[in-house]
Amino acid sequence: MPIESPSRRHVLQASLTVASSALFARAGAQGLTGPAYEVSPWPGPLTAFSLVDTSGKTWRPADFKGRAVLLNFWASWCEPCRAEMPTLQQMADLYGPEQLLVLAINFKEAPARALQFAKRTGITLPVLLDVDGQAARRWGVKVFPTTLAIDRHGQPRLRVQGEMDWTGKAAEKLIASLL
Missing domain, CATH: 1.20.5 (Single alpha-helices involved in coiled-coils or other helix-helix interfaces)
Known part of the structure; x- marks a missing residue:
């Protein structure tokens, strides 16, 4: 040497x-x-859709009247999605579904897999199934997780791409702008 x-x-x-x-x-x-996320305006539009959850209930925009809504696109193979999900659940529990509805939209996985993930992690949010990825494509979701925010008047407002701590101050301000 x-x-x-x-x-x-x-x-x-x-x-x-x-x-x-x-x-x-x-x-x-x-x-x-x-930050592991980026917030940007989401001008929409909130097009008509119909997604079924793991219990068999069909969800449509008409179900959102009078409350703010978060549409969280996720998959069980996505590590940031798995890390973010418990904070989404905590935030949903804090506000309650009458004030803030949080819908976890699973991207292109078998219903049994999405349900297994929810049960294993204690998630009680409605888990909607985007089995063919059409809802994600329709709204331009290409990064996971992505959360689309709708205000209590039914107007699309914000897009959050990446993992956010929904129990933090930034999320609190975001939610306040929707209520």
Whole structure:
């Protein structure tokens, strides 16, 4: 093993420092640092739809009257979805379905798998089934989780892409704007 001169060692260390700084700067520019979610306006439209939940109930926009709604698109294979789901449940429990309806829309999984996930994790939110992915496509959902927010007047308002802590201050402000 050759012995490196102090000047060569310093050049290598400086090169590594510059390379790692550039890597971290690029990661920040790509959104890999900071919050794990992005909130943007969702102008809609809230098109007519009909989705069945794991208990066999059919859900339509007419079921939302007078309450704010979160449509959370998720899948059991999605780690951020699994991490976010308990905070969605806590927030739904806090507000109650009369004030804030949270619907967990499972993306393209077998109904038994979605139901198994809900039972295993203690999720009591209505789990709707987007078995063919049409609802996700219709509303431009390409990132999981994605939550679409509708205000109590039935107007589409916000899109949250990525994992959000629904028990935090940012979520509290978001929900307040819908009520």
